[in-house]
Amino acid sequence: MKPSLAKGTRDFTAQEVSRRKYIINILQNNFELFGFQPLETPSFENLSTLTGKYGEEGDRLIFKILNSSINEAKEDKKTQMLNDFQRALEKPFSSESLTDKALRYDLTVPFARFVAMNHGKLTFPFKRYQIQPVWRADRPQKGRYREFYQCDADIVGSESLLQEVDLVQLYLKSFSDLRVPVTIHMNNRKILSGLAEYAGITDKLIDFTVALDKLDKIGKDGVVKELLEREISQESIDKLDFLFSQSDDALENLLQLKEKFAGNEIGLQGVEELEFVLTQSLNLGVDIQNLVFNITLARGLDYYTGAIFEVKADEVAMGSIGGGGRYDNLTEVFGVKNIPGIGISFGLDRIYLVMEELNLFPEEASSKTEYLFANFGGEGTIEALKLIMQLRAKGISAELYPESAKINKQFTYAEKKGIKNLVFLGEEEIKNGTVTFKNLEAGEQKTVSSEEFLG
Known part of the structure; x- marks a missing residue:
């Protein structure tokens, strides 16, 4: 059978792994x-931990793990379970007889579960970072x-809003270090509630x-049409007409x-928080061009309760390469x-694509051997290995070509x-205590003493 990859997965070459590590x-x-501080959680969670946290659409994208007990059941029970499974394939399911575990959909809900389980042992505010894979049954x-x-x-x-200010700084410094020009789009769930x-x-x-949220894709006419289809009256749409003519000045739009x-408590609270x-970000020297008040930004409304962030690359047509927000009620579903x-x-994968398209990866982001010792066989092999050991002890990568082969093959x-x-270590070099090496990029060849070579 011809080997193939599971849909939506990838192998990573040495260069890709090195570049991903550079970003990480x-x-x-x-x-x-x-x-x-770092934290890691299991690759899979109890299904009950994940379901109901991402909305109906998110629940459909959770990768569920079939219980191993189906293989251990008696034949009549197994037939019934397989029939149940066949029916379940046609619609979302959560029957514990079929599955009670699932691959994690994101890192936020497992983190909330961790906090709920360990809140008595943690020092608050508790700040954690997590870099791990997640899985979604997406297209x-x-x-x-x-x-x-x-x-x-x-x-x-x-609850301090200074946390939001600090996360803006974290975004901007990280993307500056990666040399990726970005704009941070910001909104607040309370503003959206106030508009409603x-x-x-x-x-x-x-x-x-x-x-x-579809304004940038389908335009004003498309949004109005969809609002009418969703049984929102023309009178309400007329009151919201100002949303389609926002200025480029975020503070002016907030004003x-x-x-x-006026008199709209939830809306005013959202405006004050975002303001x-x-x-404060501008007071810290952030360029106003890097921050956008995007009143159409509405991601994560099933769990965000305040600030909403989305990061977009300035020079590449790509979806968001980062996002987040405030979720003050998330641990409540776990009883805390x-x-x-x-x-x-x-978004590691999208950041990678942006950096690749803009040619932003430095040479050191690729894993390359510094020295290859040519193999001429005989005494030179052992002497080459001795030098290789000394180079490695200094943290310099080196290897010996494994077989005595024609020099063209080794080149x-x-x-x-x-x-x-x-590197060439022939009889003449061994006799004189020297090393000859050729820089393959510059095409220059030198012969130096062993001591000078090892530096």
Whole structure:
């Protein structure tokens, strides 16, 4: 049978692994600079831990694990279970006789479960970062896979808006270190709730925001059409017409909302929170061009309760490469109340694609052997291995071509692997205590003493 990959998964070559590690190392360094501590959780969770946390659409994308007990059941019971399973394939299912475990869908819910289980032992505010793979039964497309890594930073146990300000700084420093130009789009769940109240469509909040979120894809006419299809009245739509003519000045847009939200408590609270985050970020020297008040941003409304973030690359047509928000009620589903939280995530795979398209990976982001020692056989082999050991002891990568082969073959091997230098240790070099090496990139060849070579 011809081997193939499972849909939505990938193999990673040496170069890809090295470049991914380059991104991860920068993110990890910044997480720790900002006071976050590492955490890892299991690859799979109890199904009950995950379901009901991501909305109906999210629940459909959870990879469920078939119970092993189906294989151990008696024949009549097995037939019944297999029939149940066949029917379950046609619709979402949660029957514990078939499955009670699932691959984690994201890192936030497992983190909330961890906090709920260990809140008596943690020091609050508790700041953790987590870099691990997650799985979603999604339709694969560019930048979207069924198995992918998330790089998260979360803070629980504090309602301070300074946390939002700090996460803006974390985003901007990390992407600056990666040399990826970005814009951070910001909104607040309370502003969206305030808009729904202002237009008299509080009971249609999700319908309203789902349509509004498509503004950049289908335009004003498309959004209006969808709002009408969702049974939102023309009168309400007319009240929201100002949303389609926002200025480029975030603070000016917030001022306009303040006027419209007079007497609208939830809306005013959202405006004040976002105004604080924007103002303090600007006071810290953030370029206003890097921050956008995007009133149509409506991600994660099933669990976000305040600030909402989305990061977009400036020079590449790509979906968001980061996102997050405040989720003050998430641990309540695990029976633990009054633990507010906020977190952000970096999309490793999309960041990789952006950096690749913009040619931003430095040469050191590729894993390459520094020296390849040519193999001429005989005494030179042992002497080469001795030098290789000394190089490795200094942290310099080196290897010996494994067989005594024609030099052209060894040259070809070095070039294909991107090895920088080919070393010759023949009888003359051994006799004189020297080393000859050729820099394959520059085409220069030198002979130096062994001591000088080892530096």
